[in-house]
Amino acid sequence: MTDSAKLINDMGRNARSAFSRLTGVSDSQKSAALTAAARHLRASQDTIIAANQRDMDSARERGLSDSMLDRLMIDADRLESIASAVDDVAVLPDPVGQLIDRTERPNGLVMERIRVPLGVIGIIYESRPNVTADAAALALRSGNAVILRGGSEAIQSNGAIYDAMVAGVVEAGLPADAIQLVQTTDRAAVGAMLKASGLIDIIIPRGGKSLVKRVQDEARVPVLAHLDGICHTYIAKDADPEKALAIAVNAKMRRTGICGAMETLLIDQDYPAPGPLVRALLEAGCEVRGDDSVLELDERIVSAEAADWDTEYLAPILSVKMVNGADEALAHIASHGSHHTDVIVTEDSEMAERFILRADSAIVMHNASSQFADGGQFGLGAEIGISTGRLHARGPVALEGLTTYKWVVRGTGQTRP
Amino acid sequence: MTDSAKLINDMGRNARSAFSRLTGVSDSQKSAALTAAARHLRASQDTIIAANQRDMDSARERGLSDSMLDRLMIDADRLESIASAVDDVAVLPDPVGQLIDRTERPNGLVMERIRVPLGVIGIIYESRPNVTADAAALALRSGNAVILRGGSEAIQSNGAIYDAMVAGVVEAGLPADAIQLVQTTDRAAVGAMLKASGLIDIIIPRGGKSLVKRVQDEARVPVLAHLDGICHTYIAKDADPEKALAIAVNAKMRRTGICGAMETLLIDQDYPAPGPLVRALLEAGCEVRGDDSVLELDERIVSAEAADWDTEYLAPILSVKMVNGADEALAHIASHGSHHTDVIVTEDSEMAERFILRADSAIVMHNASSQFADGGQFGLGAEIGISTGRLHARGPVALEGLTTYKWVVRGTGQTRP
Numbered sequence: 050m051t052d053s054a055k056l057i058n059d060m061g062r063n064a065r066s067a068f069s070r071l072t073g074v075s076d077s078q079k080s081a082a083l084t085a086a087a088r089h090l091r092a093s094q095d096t097i098i099a100a101n102q103r104d105m106d107s108a109r110e111r112g113l114s115d116s117m118l119d120r121l122m123i124d125a126d127r128l129e130s131i132a133s134a135v136d137d138v139a140v141l142p143d144p145v146g147q148l149i150d151r152t153e154r155p156n157g158l159v160m161e162r163i164r165v166p167l168g169v170i171g172i173i174y175e176s177r178p179n180v181t182a183d184a185a186a187l188a189l190r191s192g193n194a195v196i197l198r199g200g201s202e203a204i205q206s207n208g209a210i211y212d213a214m215v216a217g218v219v220e221a222g223l224p225a226d227a228i229q230l231v232q233t234t235d236r237a238a239v240g241a242m243l244k245a246s247g248l249i250d251i252i253i254p255r256g257g258k259s260l261v262k263r264v265q266d267e268a269r270v271p272v273l274a275h276l277d278g279i280c281h282t283y284i285a286k287d288a289d290p291e292k293a294l295a296i297a298v299n300a301k302m303r304r305t306g307i308c309g310a311m312e313t314l315l316i317d318q319d320y321p322a323p324g325p326l327v328r329a330l331l332e333a334g335c336e337v338r339g340d341d342s343v344l345e346l347d348e349r350i351v352s353a354e355a356a357d358w359d360t361e362y363l364a365p366i367l368s369v370k371m372v373n374g375a376d377e378a379l380a381h382i383a384s385h386g387s388h389h390t391d392v393i394v395t396e397d398s399e400m401a402e403r404f405i406l407r408a409d410s411a412i413v414m415h416n417a418s419s420q421f422a423d424g425g426q427f428g429l430g431a432e433i434g435i436s437t438g439r440l441h442a443r444g445p446v447a448l449e450g451l452t453t454y455k456w457v458v459r460g461t462g463q464t465r466p
Numbered sequence: 467m468t469d470s471a472k473l474i475n476d477m478g479r480n481a482r483s484a485f486s487r488l489t490g491v492s493d494s495q496k497s498a499a500l501t502a503a504a505r506h507l508r509a510s511q512d513t514i515i516a517a518n519q520r521d522m523d524s525a526r527e528r529g530l531s532d533s534m535l536d537r538l539m540i541d542a543d544r545l546e547s548i549a550s551a552v553d554d555v556a557v558l559p560d561p562v563g564q565l566i567d568r569t570e571r572p573n574g575l576v577m578e579r580i581r582v583p584l585g586v587i588g589i590i591y592e593s594r595p596n597v598t599a600d601a602a603a604l605a606l607r608s609g610n611a612v613i614l615r616g617g618s619e620a621i622q623s624n625g626a627i628y629d630a631m632v633a634g635v636v637e638a639g640l641p642a643d644a645i646q647l648v649q650t651t652d653r654a655a656v657g658a659m660l661k662a663s664g665l666i667d668i669i670i671p672r673g674g675k676s677l678v679k680r681v682q683d684e685a686r687v688p689v690l691a692h693l694d695g696i697c698h699t700y701i702a703k704d705a706d707p708e709k710a711l712a713i714a715v716n717a718k719m720r721r722t723g724i725c726g727a728m729e730t731l732l733i734d735q736d737y738p739a740p741g742p743l744v745r746a747l748l749e750a751g752c753e754v755r756g757d758d759s760v761l762e763l764d765e766r767i768v769s770a771e772a773a774d775w776d777t778e779y780l781a782p783i784l785s786v787k788m789v790n791g792a793d794e795a796l797a798h799i800a801s802h803g804s805h806h807t808d809v810i811v812t813e814d815s816e817m818a819e820r821f822i823l824r825a826d827s828a829i830v831m832h833n834a835s836s837q838f839a840d841g842g843q844f845g846l847g848a849e850i851g852i853s854t855g856r857l858h859a860r861g862p863v864a865l866e867g868l869t870t871y872k873w874v875v876r877g878t879g880q881t882r883p
Contacts, residue, residue, distance in 0.1 A: 069800065072824050152845050158834055160844050165826075168856055250856050271688065271857050292879035299881035383486065405874050407489050409582075417575055417877030426882065427577050427873070428569050439585055439667050440688050441858040444873040456844070456861040457822050460834030462709035464716035465843065 053233070057241035060196055060229050061248025064169040067226035068194040071166070076143040078221055083139035083186050086217025090132040090182065093213040097128055100209035101178070108202050120176040121203055131179045131210070134431070138186040141430040144448045145192045159459040164452045166192030168250035171242045173198045173264060175256030178206035184255070185214050185228045187433050191451040194227050196249065198242060200256075201234035208232060243268040253434050258361075273446060275411075275437035277361045277387035278308030280419040283378040283404070284326065285395035286319035292416055293320075293394045294329050299418040300392065302333045306363045308435060309390050309422030313358060314369045315378045318342070327369060335365045342371040358385045375400055379407050386410065388437040390422040390444075411437050411444040470654035471661075477613055477646050478665025481586040484643035485611040488583070493560040495638055500556035500603050503634025507549040507599065510630040514545055517626035518595070525619050537593040538620055548596045548627070551848070555603040558847040561865045562609045576876040581869045583609030585667035588659045590615045590681060592673030595623040601672070602631050602645045604850050608868040611644050613666065615659060617673075618651035625649060660685040670851055675778075690863060692828075692854035694778045694804035695725030697836040700795040700821070701743065702812035703736035709833055710737075710811045711746050716835040717809065719750045723780045725852060726807050726839030730775060731786045732795045735759070744786060752782045759788040775802045792817055796824050803827065805854045807839040807861075828854050828861040 050058065071079075090097070101123040108118055123131075149162040170193045174180040181197055188195035199207040211230040219225050231238050242249060246269050253273050254264040261276050282300050284293045300311035314330075316323045327346045331337055338353035339346070350369075357368040358381070372378045375393070382391050390412040393404040401415045412422050422445070424432025429447035436442050442450035467475065488496075507514070518540040525538055540548075566579040587605045589612060591597040598614055605612035616624040628647040636642050648655050659666060663686050670690050671681040678691050699717050701710045717728035731747075733740045744763045748754055755770035756763070767786075774785040775798070789795045792810070799808050807829040810821040818832045829839050839862070841849025846864035853859050859867035 069824075069826070072826070073820075154843070154845055158838065158843075289879065295879060295881050303882055403490075407486075409486070409489070410872065412873040412875060414875040415877060416879050417875050418881045420882040421575065421875060421877075421880070426571070426575075428571055439870050441870075443870055453856050453858075453860055455827065456829040458829060458831040458834050458838060460832060460838075462706065462712060462833050463838070464712050464835045465720055465837040 051237060051241075053235050053237035054241045056231070056233065057238060057245055058248065060231065061169065061245050063226040064194040064196055064229060065248060067224040068166070068168055070224045071192050071194060071227055074192070074223060076145070078223065079143065079190055079192065080139045082218045082221035082223050083135050083190060084217070085220040086182070086186070086214045087132045087135040087139065089213035089216040090128065090135065090210065093209065094125060094128055097206065097209040097213070098123060098125070100205040103205045104203055113202065117176060117202070121178065121206070123178060123206060127179070131182045134179070135182050135186045138190050138431055141190060141448060143190065144452050149454055156463055157461060158463055161457040161459070162454045163457055164449070165455050167451050167453050169194045169196065169248060170451065171196045171198070171245070171249040171252040171270065173239055173242065173252060173254045173256070173260065175200040175260055176203060178203045178210055180255050181207045181210040181230070182214060184253070184433060187431055187448060188451060189218070189227055191448045193451055196229050196231065196242065198231040198239060204232070204234060240267065243270060246270055255434060271441070273434060273436050273438065273442060273450070275308060275387070275389055275435050278310070278389040279312045279359065279361050279385060279387040280309060280390045280392070280422070281313045281315055281378075281382050281386060282311045282392040282394065282419060283315040283372070283375065284317060284320050285375060285393060285397060285400055286317040287397040287400070288320060288394040289396055290322040290325065294326055296392070296394055296416070296418050297326055298329050298333050300420055301330060301335055301367050302365065303418070303420045305365050307420065309419045310363065311392075311419050312361055312368065313385070314367055315372045315381060316343070316369065317378070318371045318373050323371070330367060335367050337367055337369055339369045340371060343369045361387070375404055379404065382408060382410070389435065390414065390419045392417065392419050411435070468654060468658075470650070470652050471658045473648070473650065474655060474658035474662055475665065477648070478586065478662050480643040481611040481613055481646060482665060484641040485583070485585055487641045488609050488611060488644055491609070491640060493562070495640065496560065496607055496609065497556045499635045499638035499640050500552050500607060501634070502637040503599070503603070503631045504549045504552040504556065506630035506633040507545065507552065507627065510626065511542060511545055514623065514626040514630065515540060515542070517622040520622045521620055530619065534593060534619070538595065538623070540595060540623060544596070548599045551596070552599050552603045555607050555848055558607060558865060560607065561869050566871055573880050574878060575880055578874040578876070579871045580874055581866070582872050584868050584870050586611045586613065586665060587868065588613045588615070588662070588666040588669040588687065590656055590659065590669060590671045590673070590677065592617040592677055593620060595620045595627055597672050598624045598627040598647070599631055601670070601850060604848055604865060605868060606635070606644055608865045610868055613646050613648065613659065615648040615656060621649070621651060657684065660687060663687055672851060688858070690851060690853050690855065690859060690867070692725060692804070692806055692852050695727070695806040696729045696776065696778050696802060696804040697726060697807045697809070697839070698730045698732055698795075698799050698803060699728050699809040699811065699836060700732040700789070700792065701734060701737050702792060702810060702814060702817055703734040704814040704817070705737060705811040706813055707739040707742065711743055713809070713811055713833070713835050714743055715746050715750050717837055718747060718752055718784050719782065720835070720837045722782050724837065726836045727780065728809075728836050729778055729785065730802070731784055732789045732798060733760070733786065734795070735788045735790050740788070747784060752784050754784055754786055756786045757788060760786045778804070792821055796821065799825060799827070806852065807831065807836045809834065809836050828852070
């Protein structure tokens with residue numbers, strides 16, 4: 050066994066033992082641990098900012114880009130946001146113990162399904178040190194033990210935030226190993242986590258596409274993630290032009306770098322006002338890449354190449370295609386989509402229901418901007434990630450997605466004939 | 467690409483296309499397909515029994531054991547059972563389209579979760595040809611496409627049953643590729659199924675431990691299964707002796723070869739009547755392997771070895787251990803159990819709740835026989851398997867376990883600020 054494999058093996062065993070101890074812990078104790086952790090985060094402001102300064106200094110030496118430096122940076126305001134996010138999770142309802150369903154059988158046996166934690170969650174993330182607090186809080190709130198592995202560029206910041214979180218956990222009488230941080234920059238530790246079946250129950254990668262792809266390719270442990278967010282908006286022939294315009298501009302331009310941003314606009318060939326729609330996007334500063342029929346709408350539109358239909362730009366660039374009816378829109382989405390979020394804009398409710406039924410996406414929207422694809426916007430209180438997988442949890446994943454269930458059978462001495 | 471990989475690739479693409487067409491199919495059409503399939507099974511009695519005879523002849527030539535031959539054999543009665551099981555699935559409630567939950571946000575957006583089929587299910591099974599009809603029926607009832615790969619010893623029987631099933635599917639106007647059968651005995655086809663990520667969404671192995679282990683080790687596609695059923699029954703000090711005796715004998719001896727059969731009996735050292743309990747088991751024909759304290763109870767008891775605590779006998783053999791309280795019972799189960807079904811027998815309801823909370827098993831029972839671990843007994847109408855995994859579906863898995871959900875967001879033109 051290599052050093053990394055041994056490290057992860059030991060951490061995994063400690064996590065399982067902590068998970069087992071967490072099973073007996075009350076809702077209020079988990080909540081108190083997070084409130085205490087938030088307090089320790091605020092009390093450790095100087096330590097955390099000083100640790101972050103060391104990370105920032107090495108990052109500048111290594112020539113990291115300004116946007117990377119911005120994602121890494123922690124000041125007093127950002128630390129307060131981190132701490133108050135932990136406070137927010139502390140007051141979310143605890144999903145553990147919730148009764149999912151209950152049936153009584155003719156022989157008097159009562160079958161219940163109740164929510165229980167998933168077990169041990171591995172989080173592999175890059176840059177933003179807030180994930181250390183954020184992911185640990187969500188995992189612990191739902192009764193799971195967690196093994197965190199952040200990016201090497203944030204190792205000092207993550208360590209300082211982690212110390213504050215653990216102080217809260219211990220203060221509330223929970224096992225310290227409920228939250229563990231992999232404190233080595235050896236990349237082999239990530240490989241060991243991905244192969245730790247039986248010790249880690251699920252891996253959640255948080256970061257860029259190359260990280261997610263590596264995790265999905267190498268993992269032997271189940272992965273909860275999305276690789277791409279190639280979100281489509283289909284403007285049907287009966288769309289309200291005002292709604293269509295507002296939704297399209299918002300879905301593309303509100304923030305272009307998030308996974309719920311629209312990347313392809315499908316306009317029905319019978320939609321009466323394609324020109325104003327495309328011009329509003331151009332005027333909002335969006336580059337528009339169109340097929341031949343779209344090119345005719347405005348001379349600023351450039352010609353789309355085949356690869357455009359499969360590209361997640363995460364930038365003010367949009368591919369636009371004219372389609373003949375909802376079926377052609379659905380066929381395009383089936384070929385080029387990423388099962389993340391797809392939208393229909395129409396006043397024809399029958400067509401909307403058909404689109405909702407047929408679109409094979411984690412999130413299907415009618416007359417709304419795809420930028421709502423976010424756990425907070427869904428009312429989930431927080432979000433550990435968005436899943437485009439089909440199993441276990443889909444779309445925005447929050448506390449409930451970090452639980453599973455057990456069957457409880459209540460009898461009075463029944464034996465099976 | 468090898469021939470097998472190409473075969474599975476083609477079947478996978480056809481299955482995905484059939485799955486997409488199934489999305490628009492109504493409940494009554496799926497139900498009609500199964501009713502028609504059951505009718506075709508009955509009408510094909512001569513063909514199916516003749517095909518089965520050819521399998522039986524080759525199996526005898528190859529020297530298969532009597533129990534294997536019995537599992538393979540189809541006569542008129544067994545075919546009628548197969549057909550009526552398909553009829554039963556036809557009338558089960560369709561989970562697809564069911565509303566899981568619904569919330570309205572302050573901005574007027576309505577967030578719904580509705581059940582949708584999983585997608586393409588791969589079933590890999592051995593011997594019993596009824597699985598061809600059974601698994602296909604459950605997969606189709608829940609709107610999934612299915613790729614079936616049975617054992618080589620049943621290839622003629624499976625082919626004949628499959629033909630009847632497809633005839634029903636086509637008669638009801640559903641795509642023929644909704645059900646496909648791998649009609650080659652090349653074992654590489656199994657390997658290709660296990661690696662068909664993106665084409666097959668989940669693999670369900672049905673068969674012996676070596677099959678399940680191979681599938682779990684090699685699969686890159688998620689697997690729904692259980693490897694072992696090392697089920698425990700803990701007789702607490704406050705157990706009712708009459709219930710304890712009836713439950714223990716039933717849990718072990720009703721049928722010894724099923725995964726819900728008890729394999730280890732844990733008796734509290736303060737339970738007042740261990741002697742009658744163990745003697746009832748001995749007298750029912752069970753071999754008892756005990757630890758030192760158990761050995762004193764009866765001279766017919768043999769000494770348990772370390773391996774006994776980790777053994778799924780699937781035979782009239784039982785390991786019996788004296789434990790000091792529920793915590794020691796739980797610790798033993800945590801070390802030696804398989805997260806399948808574990809039982810506490812006690813009249814102390816506080817202790818029962820604590821055991822239910824702490825036992826990390828897919829099914830936890832209080833005062834009932836572990837032999838109830840079966841989808842039919844749980845009122846699920848049927849069962850595609852029992853899962854000891856933690857993700858997606860646990861315990862008995864029926865139609866609901868073959869579904870996932872999608873988020874539907876209903877708006878009136880909302881954009882995100």
